[in-house]
Amino acid sequence: MLPQPIKNFIDLFAKFPGIGPRQSSRIAFWLVRQGPAKIAALRNSMEDLERNVKICRQCFFVYAPGRSDDGLCDICRDPKRDQKTLAVVEKETDLVTIEKTRRFRGLYHILGGVLLPLSKTSEQDEKIVKLRLRALEERLKNRNFEEVILALSPTTAGDYTAQEVARILKSSGLKITRLAMGLPRGAEIEFTDEDTMVSALEGRK
Amino acid sequence: MLPQPIKNFIDLFAKFPGIGPRQSSRIAFWLVRQGPAKIAALRNSMEDLERNVKICRQCFFVYAPGRSDDGLCDICRDPKRDQKTLAVVEKETDLVTIEKTRRFRGLYHILGGVLLPLSKTSEQDEKIVKLRLRALEERLKNRNFEEVILALSPTTAGDYTAQEVARILKSSGLKITRLAMGLPRGAEIEFTDEDTMVSALEGRK
Numbered sequence: 001m002l003p004q005p006i007k008n009f010i011d012l013f014a015k016f017p018g019i020g021p022r023q024s025s026r027i028a029f030w031l032v033r034q035g036p037a038k039i040a041a042l043r044n045s046m047e048d049l050e051r052n053v054k055i056c057r058q059c060f061f062v063y064a065p066g067r068s069d070d071g072l073c074d075i076c077r078d079p080k081r082d083q084k085t086l087a088v089v090e091k092e093t094d095l096v097t098i099e100k101t102r103r104f105r106g107l108y109h110i111l112g113g114v115l116l117p118l119s120k121t122s123e124q125d126e127k128i129v130k131l132r133l134r135a136l137e138e139r140l141k142n143r144n145f146e147e148v149i150l151a152l153s154p155t156t157a158g159d160y161t162a163q164e165v166a167r168i169l170k171s172s173g174l175k176i177t178r179l180a181m182g183l184p185r186g187a188e189i190e191f192t193d194e195d196t197m198v199s200a201l202e203g204r205k
Numbered sequence: 206m207l208p209q210p211i212k213n214f215i216d217l218f219a220k221f222p223g224i225g226p227r228q229s230s231r232i233a234f235w236l237v238r239q240g241p242a243k244i245a246a247l248r249n250s251m252e253d254l255e256r257n258v259k260i261c262r263q264c265f266f267v268y269a270p271g272r273s274d275d276g277l278c279d280i281c282r283d284p285k286r287d288q289k290t291l292a293v294v295e296k297e298t299d300l301v302t303i304e305k306t307r308r309f310r311g312l313y314h315i316l317g318g319v320l321l322p323l324s325k326t327s328e329q330d331e332k333i334v335k336l337r338l339r340a341l342e343e344r345l346k347n348r349n350f351e352e353v354i355l356a357l358s359p360t361t362a363g364d365y366t367a368q369e370v371a372r373i374l375k376s377s378g379l380k381i382t383r384l385a386m387g388l389p390r391g392a393e394i395e396f397t398d399e400d401t402m403v404s405a406l407e408g409r410k
Contacts, residue, residue, distance in 0.1 A: 001279070001304060003269035005253040012250050017235050018228050022298070029297035030222050031251070032258050032267055033317055033333060039255040043248050045217050046236070048210040050244040053237050062237055064208035074206070092234040093227070099206060112238050128238060 006032070058139065060110040060132055061095060075108060082106040084146040088136065088165055090114050090153065098151060106149075109136050114157040115164050129161075133168060140172055147175040154181050154195075211237070263344065265315040265337060266300060280313060287311045289351040293341065293370055295319050295358065303356060311354075314341050319362040320369050334366075338373060345377055352380040359386050359400075 002010075006028050014024035031039055053062050056073035063073035075081060085106030089095050095108050112128040140148070150165055152158035166176055181199035183192060192200070207215075211233050219229035236244055258267050261278035268278035280286060290311030294300050300313050317333040345353070355370055357363035371381055386404035388397060397405070 001301070003258050003267055005250070005257045005269065006267060009250045009254050012247060016232055018231065023223050025298050025301075026223065026296070027221055028254070029267065032254060032260060034329075036255045039251050042217060043251050043255075045210070045214045046244050046248050046251075049214050049233070049237060050241045050248075052210045053208050055237060062208055062211060062234065064210065091231070093230050096206070096230075124239075 059108045060112060060135075061092060061108060080105075084144065085149065086140075086145050086147070087149045087151040089151045090158065090161070094151065094153075106147075109139065111136075111161070111165075114152070114161040116157050117160055133165065136165070137168060140169065140174065145174060147177060150176065150178045152178070154179075264313045265317060265340075266297060266313060285310075289349065290354065291345075291350050291352070292354045292356040294356045295363065295366070299356065299358075311352075314344065316341075316366070316370075319357070319366040321362050322365055338370065341370070342373060345374065345379065350379060352382060355381065355383045357383070359384070 009028045009031075010021065010024045013019060013027060014021040016024075019027075031042075052064055054065050054069070054071075055061070056063055056076055057071040058076045059073060061073045061075060070077070082105045085104075086109055087095075087098065087104060087106055088109045088111065089098070090111055090113065092110060095110060098104050098108075109132070111132050113125040115126065115129055148165075148169060150162040152162045152165075162178060169176055180203055181196060182203050183189070183196065183200045187196075189197075214233045214236075215226065215229045218224060218232060219226040221229075224232075236247075257269055259270055259274070259276075260266070261268055261281055262276040263281045264278060266278045266280060275282070287310045290309075291314055292300075292303065292309060292311055293314045293316065294303070295316055295318065297315060300315060303309050303313075314337070316337050318330040320331065320334055353370075353374060355367040357367045357370075367383060374381055385408055386401060387408050388394070388401065388405045392401075394402075
């Protein structure tokens with residue numbers, strides 16, 4: 001009943017992170033309703049993304065190559081960053097959140113996803129994470145890092161991934177830390193879950 | 206800190222229905238991570254959408270024009286459909302859901318959105334709905350419809366929009382109906398809200 005171009009778009013777009021077939025359909029129809037100009041604007045924006053954004057060969061963050069492109073992002077290229085501390089994060093938006101605090105001056109390593117015990121990760125995503133874990137091992141061999149912060153979310157997937165990374169780095173002799181758990185700002189003790197409460201108590205100071 | 210093409214994409218994409226700045230960022234980074242081939246595939250799919258999908262001039266559903274394009278979709282062009290009954294729906298996906306039942310053989314009119322009392326509707330979307338309401342008036346003047354079904358969701362926005370449509374059609378002398386409210390299949394009476402329960406009781410048969 002639906003025109004083939006719509007069906008194709010819906011199928012393709014439904015595979016985007018956080019988007020299912022229902023939202024994909026809604027967006028497809030909405031796009032057609034907005035008219036060709038809107039669709040063209042989005043296509044152009046995507047072409048710009050495709051052409052002018054690269055992934056750092058060292059930490060896998062994004063950057064726009066300048067005149068001299070050495071394959072490194074602004075953070076990796078910055079000699080003022082602390083070269084001894086490395087934060088392993090799941091994704092780019094995590095890096096952005098950490099950077100906003102201005103309290104971390106070390107370098108990053110973006111895994112591009114998390115590992116899940118019962119592989120809910122799509123194959124494509126898992127391949128990326130595994131490649132980047134191998135790159136992490138190499139990176140730690142060749143540099144003088146002292147500490148690796150496993151800056152992964154305290155969720156089931158984050159915990160599992162942190163364990164995997166810790167296992168890989170075990171023999172490196174590096175100091176391995178994780179972000180502190182405790183009450184978030186604004187939390188009400190009454191409604192705090194047990195895990196968080198335990199961490200808040202144990203980490204008191 | 207972020208490359209300009211990423212920022213632009215995030216801004217543009219955050220305005221899509223159901224997508225906020227956070228999901229937009231996540232998708233932008235995910236796209237870059239997938240590489241140029243994936244981005245190009247999506248761009249091509251969008252170009253196909255832009256070129257080969259049109260909106261029916263009568264009911265505003267989508268269609269792929271064949272050799273002879275009279276501006277009408279498959280439903281409007283089908284002489285076997287009941288030309289006396291018109292269902293006014295909010296969006297294309299609602300039409301698809303109704304078509305799947307095979308119990309409705311009339312024609313449709315897609316508003317392309319709902320009206321909200323305290324205009325939460327974006328200006329662009331409201332403009333579309335108002336244009337299509339005017340088209341609905343014209344359409345009813347020139348045809349021999351007998352019944353208009355206001356097939357709008359029983360939500361605050363759906364109710365408000367239904368009222369608006371009913372107000373516009375008041376003087377037309379057409380029979381105006383709304384979809385029945387009651388218990389959905391699988392509902393537990395214990396957890397059914399009062400409005401639904403009242404409708405279920407009043408509509409008993």
